[in-house]
Amino acid sequence: MEPGSKVPAADQTLAILAHLAAQRGPVPAATIAQALEIPRSTVYHLLAVMQERGFVVHLPEERRYGLGIAAFELSSGFSRQQPLSRLGRPLVATLVDRLGESGHLAVLHGRDVLYLVEERAPRRPSLVTDVGVRLPAHLTATGRAMLAELPPAQLRALYPDRAAFAERHPEGEADAAEWSYGRLKRVLADVRARGWAAEDGEVTSGLASAGAAVVDHLGWPAAAIAVTFPDDAATGLRERAVEGVREAAATLSRRIGGIR
Numbered sequence: 001m002e003p004g005s006k007v008p009a010a011d012q013t014l015a016i017l018a019h020l021a022a023q024r025g026p027v028p029a030a031t032i033a034q035a036l037e038i039p040r041s042t043v044y045h046l047l048a049v050m051q052e053r054g055f056v057v058h059l060p061e062e063r064r065y066g067l068g069i070a071a072f073e074l075s076s077g078f079s080r081q082q083p084l085s086r087l088g089r090p091l092v093a094t095l096v097d098r099l100g101e102s103g104h105l106a107v108l109h110g111r112d113v114l115y116l117v118e119e120r121a122p123r124r125p126s127l128v129t130d131v132g133v134r135l136p137a138h139l140t141a142t143g144r145a146m147l148a149e150l151p152p153a154q155l156r157a158l159y160p161d162r163a164a165f166a167e168r169h170p171e172g173e174a175d176a177a178e179w180s181y182g183r184l185k186r187v188l189a190d191v192r193a194r195g196w197a198a199e200d201g202e203v204t205s206g207l208a209s210a211g212a213a214v215v216d217h218l219g220w221p222a223a224a225i226a227v228t229f230p231d232d233a234a235t236g237l238r239e240r241a242v243e244g245v246r247e248a249a250a251t252l253s254r255r256i257g258g259i260r
Contacts, residue, residue, distance in 0.1 A: 012038050013050065015036050016038075016050070017055065018054075020056070020066060020071075021071070022218065024063065024151055026065055026151075026153045028064050029043050029047060032065070042139045050068070050167070053070060054069050055070045056168050057069075058109075059153060059156075066157060067154070069110040069158070069258055072110055073110065075161060084252075085116040087252060088223065088225065091248040091252055092104065095225070095244045099244060103119050103226065104117055104127075104225070107224075108147070109138055112143075113135055115133065115134075118131055137153055140226075141198055141224075142226045144197035145191060145211040145212050146224045147191075148191040150220075155185075159184060183192065195212070196211065206230065207230060208229060210238065210241045210245050212250075216256060216258050223252070225248045225252065226244055226246050
């Protein structure tokens with residue numbers, strides 16, 4: 001730690017968060033203590049406080065700690081305040097002009113997606129994906145694209161049980177009962193195999209979307225770009241939409257220093 005710090009606990013807390021953010025998955029407390037040269041008892045104490053506030057999640061079966069939902073919220077706040085949306089907007093606009101269908105950019109916000117950019121194509125219907133709107137991540141193309149990039153332990157921490165899905169559905173939504181962690185894993189496995197995510201009528205009846213993740217320098221999902229079109233669109237349009245969102249997401253990944 002930096003010598004002469006007047007607030008060592010604050011320094012240590014920030015160092016732990018930064019260390020966790022640099023890992024591909026949750027790590028043991030002892031590993032954190034050794035890497036940061038902080039007494040193990042202090043690390044456990046600080047982790048307990050951060051766990052209470054939602055910045056850290058504890059996986060007791062694995063005896064490991066990872067970033068919590070509150071940390072994701074900080075990340076989303078950074079994205080809203082920094083050039084992510086400004087860099088992404090021209091790419092989404094170009095995609096919309098090319099396809100004639102509406103597009104958007106979203107970030108992961110806990111178990112939701114938060115829309116930062118929406119570009120509506122002329123003469124296309126209004127969408128629920130307006131700027132500032134939050135939707136359940138597991139139901140959207142952007143959300144599925146980003147969730148597919150998370151390590152398994154982090155994904156499990158976000159969706160510990162069926163209640164995690166029910167809480168993200170409108171009251172009385174029958175489909176909520178059909179969702180489980182197992183179903184989500186199967187959906188995300190398909191996303192990883194294809195390299196892009198799809199949803200068909202699960203957000204708005206009659207509309208489908210294709211989305212792809214934007215990843216940062218650690219391979220974490222920083223955002224996702226998607227295009228929405230009629231669910232009866234011709235195969236050629238669907239193929240061009242998939243190609244377009246993958247190309248736009250890859251370009252934005254490179255512009256923010258991502259690994260792809």
